[in-house]
Amino acid sequence: PAPERLWRAVRLHRLRLVRLPSTPHRIALGVGLGMLIGSVPLIPSQMLLAGVVAWLLRASPAAAVIATLYSNPVTFGPLYAIFFAIGSFLLPNMHVALPEDVANLTSLLAMGWDVYLVLCAGGVVFGAVAGVLAYVAAYRMVAAYQQRRVRWRTGASNAPPVVAGCAPSGEGDGCEQDGAMNGGKVADDGKGGRDGR
Numbered sequence: 001p002a003p004e005r006l007w008r009a010v011r012l013h014r015l016r017l018v019r020l021p022s023t024p025h026r027i028a029l030g031v032g033l034g035m036l037i038g039s040v041p042l043i044p045s046q047m048l049l050a051g052v053v054a055w056l057l058r059a060s061p062a063a064a065v066i067a068t069l070y071s072n073p074v075t076f077g078p079l080y081a082i083f084f085a086i087g088s089f090l091l092p093n094m095h096v097a098l099p100e101d102v103a104n105l106t107s108l109l110a111m112g113w114d115v116y117l118v119l120c121a122g123g124v125v126f127g128a129v130a131g132v133l134a135y136v137a138a139y140r141m142v143a144a145y146q147q148r149r150v151r152w153r154t155g156a157s158n159a160p161p162v163v164a165g166c167a168p169s170g171e172g173d174g175c176e177q178d179g180a181m182n183g184g185k186v187a188d189d190g191k192g193g194r195d196g197r
Helices: 002-016 024-038 046-056 061-070 075-091 105-110 115-154
Strands: 167-168 174-178 186-188 190-195
Touching: 002 024, 002 061, 024 061, 024 115, 024 190, 046 061, 075 115, 115 167
Parallel strands: none
Antiparallel strands: 167 174, 186 190
């Protein structure tokens, strides 16, 4: 069934996110940026733009690209309707209406830039709010996963918490500083590595 396939996809992307070789902050920041950029109708350039922006802001490009996947051909219709409702509230003087095929970007552009502007305005507001919430949720999720990984490696029930700027240490002593802070490399499963750069 479609709901079951969707749930499997969500679980798969969640596992990909928490296993990325980076710190909770950089992964969560990438997720937040991906949610924001995924809300702007720039198809098919959302993934590329998210990766570049994340790289420039020292977030995780991989996390940003994964996060944009919530905006896809299956969700375009409902999302665009929400974006348009928010944009119409923000820009009441535009006096525009959505086309019947809201998921077709060509149809939207054919109706004029006023429609596209309203859609983008609503998308940016929606994406900003969703991005902040996604950052908080992703940070907690990744930090909890990395904490469990440290405990599993060391067998210690009192392993030190994972904090911003730290990733689990390959030596099993809690965490090591992010490469952006001290020139070192972020550890991933005991091997040094950077998050896709």
